[in-house]
Amino acid sequence: MTRATPPAVPEVGDELFSTECHLGRAELIAYAAASGDHNPIHWSDRIAAEVGLPGVLAHGMLTMGQAASAVTDWAGDPARVVEIGARFAAPVVVPDPEGVRLVVSGSAKAVEGGRVTVALTVTTPGAGPKPVLGRATAVVDLEETTR
Incomplete structure (x- = not known):
């Protein structure tokens, strides 16, 4: 198997990537x-309203998965991602039929040798500046591996 060439080791504070994805009801149903x-x-406006929610919500792990995909795209190889974590900070409301835009960006929080700790920011621009994931980080090993 040929591994993708890793990106250059960044400096602390460098912006590494920013990407967007769209989540609509079809994606929620497929994830379910x-x-x-x-x-x-995660699919019924009526049920969401009955339990006091502002609308249908994306699954938290679907949101986390979108963040993880952005990291692996940047890293060039999923095997380079050695750790990822976050806390769910705000719900992602998915209106029908337009859905929601999710923006994932990453910056270098720490660099030690070939390991980069990536600070992740995940937001839904229409819902204000509050991130939907809190304390979101990933650790990426950019050194060549034989895994």
Whole structure:
């Protein structure tokens, strides 16, 4: 298997990437099928309203997965991502039919040898500046590996 060439080792504070994705109801339903999480707050406006939510919500792990995909795209190889974590800070409301735009950006928080700690920011621009993931970081090993 040929591995992608890793990006250059950045300096602390460098902006590494910024990417956007669209989440609509079709993506929520596909994720529910893949994950087995069929909670109706992820597809039914009526149920979401009945339980006091502002609308249908994206699955937290779907949001986290979008952040992880952005990191692996930047790293060039998923095997280079050795750690990723976050806390769910705000819900991602997915209106129908327009859906929502999710923006994921990363900057170098720490660099030690070939390991980069990436500070992640994940937002939905229409919902204000508050990130939807808090304390979101990933550790990426940019040194050549034989994994």
